[in-house]
Amino acid sequence: MAERFDLAVVGGGIVGLATARRYAEEYPDARIVLVEKERELAAHQSGRNSGVVHSGVSYRPGSRKARFTLSGRAELLAYVRSRGLATEALGKLIVARTERDLPDLDELARRAAANGVPGVRRLGPEGIRAREPEVVGVAALFVPSAAIVDFAEIARSFARDLEAAGHAIRRATPIDRIVPHGDEVHLIGASGAIELEARRAVACAGLGSDRLARRSGVRPAVRIVPFRGEFYEVRSRATPLVRGLVYAVPDPTLPFAEPHFTPDVRGRVWVGPNAVLALAREGYRRRSFRWKDAAEELADPALWRLLGRLGPRALREGWRSIDRSTYAADLARMVPALRRRDLGEARAGVRAQAVDDAGNLVDDFVWAETPGAVHLLNAPSPAATGAMAIARAIAERLPLPGRLRRPTEGGTFKPA
Ligand SMILES: Cc1cc2nc3c(=O)[nH]c(=O)nc-3n(C[C@H](O)[C@H](O)[C@H](O)COP(=O)(O)OP(=O)(O)OC[C@H]3O[C@@H](n4cnc5c(N)ncnc54)[C@H](O)[C@@H]3O)c2cc1C
Structure with a gap:
């Protein structure tokens, strides 16, 4: 018989791990499992990115991307500091190389102000040289809050938190589909057998998200x-x-x-x-x-x-x-x-x-629901920055039935 959990999260990237961890904080008596098809966690996007904690300068004000970045970055950096993980607040220079870039630089400055990004300053060629002697440009924005981290290291730290709290992580376990079964869901493995039973499931499958959703009965409007x-x-x-x-x-x-x-x-x-x-x-x-x-x-x-x-x-x-x-x-x-x-x-x-369908790049986060499950269908950059805020939003969207929810601002997981 398949093992039974309160929540199953598919995808051991930073978003899946942050989501499983978030539920574990909100539902201290729930049994949670995270399933990942690879032997390693963070093997794809979460372990192969630029490592930048973005500040929210370029995102459309009011978009999910802007909201998740702004609240997620603060939570992520607090977590990184609490665990003594590597980070450095280097700041970011966004350079207009020619006069033609200036309208776009102005738009970025407007968005930064609308998003409330702190300390953004406009620099001319001299200001650019003073900050970065090898860089040339006609103007720039300096964003002091941009920082660097190692997102794979953060993902692995989330995994340690989960395992230390008694939750399960199943590596090398591909999930073919998530199907409703009564008020619960079954996670069907690659062999066609039931791999796990869960009250609720969340799929954060990155490059495989549209396929998993389609096999699970979603007709996603995106690929x-x-x-x-x-x-x-x-x-x-x-x-x-x-x-x-x-x-x-x-x-x-x-x-x-x-x-x-x-x-x-x-x-x-x-x-x-x-x-x-x-x-x-x-x-x-x-x-x-x-x-x-x-x-x-x-x-x-x-x-x-x-x-x-x-x-x-x-x-x-x-x-x-x-x-x-x-x-x-x-x-x-x-x-x-x-x-x-x-x-x-x-x-x-x-x-x-x-x-x-019209061939547009979808800029914002997209998710779809089936009975008992949420599928995250687009978690574009900077989803690593915003992972903890995305996790919070998913947990709000899909509560766990029959378990006491404890509203929390974090704190269940103390540094080891
Ligand atoms: C080149 C590059 C640079 C980037 N730079 C930045 C940056 O500087 N800052 C930033 O914030 N963001 C950046 N991003 C974006 C960021 O890395 C991603 O948005 C984020 O990592 C997405 O995390 P995820 O957990 O959704 O996806 P992933 O990390 O891709 O994780 C999805 C996981 O699901 C697993 N999976 C898929 N299908 C199944 C299945 N059927 N069964 C079981 N498991 C499955 C996969 O193996 C994978 O481990 C960058 C991305 C790239 C590619």
Whole structure:
């Protein structure tokens, strides 16, 4: 007989782990299980990102993205400090490279003010040089609250909290679908057998979220299109090229495609990520290809509508991925001292980007409900920053029946 729980969470990325942990705080007497298909936690987006705790500058005021980022970042940083995990408040410079970027920089300044991001300052070319001597631009915004962390380390810490409180984590356990059964749900495994029974379930399956939802009876209005983001380590120099986080003003047609300079908590500096359409959902190399993923993607009219919308921008991203010199030359518009030979070790992540039927990139969080379950269908960047706030919202949306809920501002889990 399958084991029975009060709550099952599918997906051992930072959002799934934060969600399971949130329920464990709110329902201290509940039995909770988290199931992950890989042997490791945080193996996909949560372990392959830029590691930036965003501040909420660029998000549309009032959007879920803005709300989750602003409240989630505070909660996340408090957690990181309480556990002694690595973080540094480096601040972020967003640079207008030419006069043409200025209207977009103005819009970012307006959004930062509307979102209540503290301490944002506008700098001219001199101010840019004073803060980042190797960076050139006509103007910039400095955002002091941007910080760096290791999101995989945070995810693993959430997992330790759960296990220490007696909850279960099942690794190497793929879930095929979540189906209602009376007032409860069954989680069906890859073999077709019932893997788990639970009163309620939450799916935070990242790159697999639309497929899991579809197999569970949801007709999602979005599909996941994988965009690979490639990073290069900037080889260390006697004088580092950047001191903090340095971003160019994003291009509104593909806002997440502008590679930036990102120091990490281990003292390395990375440039990236770009945004290349990937032909494998979990393909971390340029040649990664998976028939199932590619066939599904290319047969979908929404993808072609998206490509039509992106036009030459998509081709340029593809070329920039193949040709490191173009990648370096783009970055050198902002940091002229950067050369192709400065780009060292490569790594990549794949974004689970939701796209609607009309071929639009879906910018905000999307979820769907089936009896007894919630499926998170789009948790785009900065969902790692906002994970604890997303978790709070999910727990509000899907209460656990028959268990006493304890409203909490945190505190159940004391540092070990
Ligand atoms: C290149 C890149 C840079 C980014 N930079 C930042 C940044 O600097 N700051 C920021 O805040 N955000 C950033 N993000 C976004 C952030 O990483 C993601 O939004 C976040 O990690 C999403 O977490 P998740 O738990 O939803 O997804 P994931 O981490 O992808 O986790 C989903 C998990 O579900 C599992 N799973 C899937 N299907 C099943 C199934 N059927 N059964 C069981 N398990 C399943 C997967 O194996 C996976 O472990 C970046 C993302 C990328 C790709």
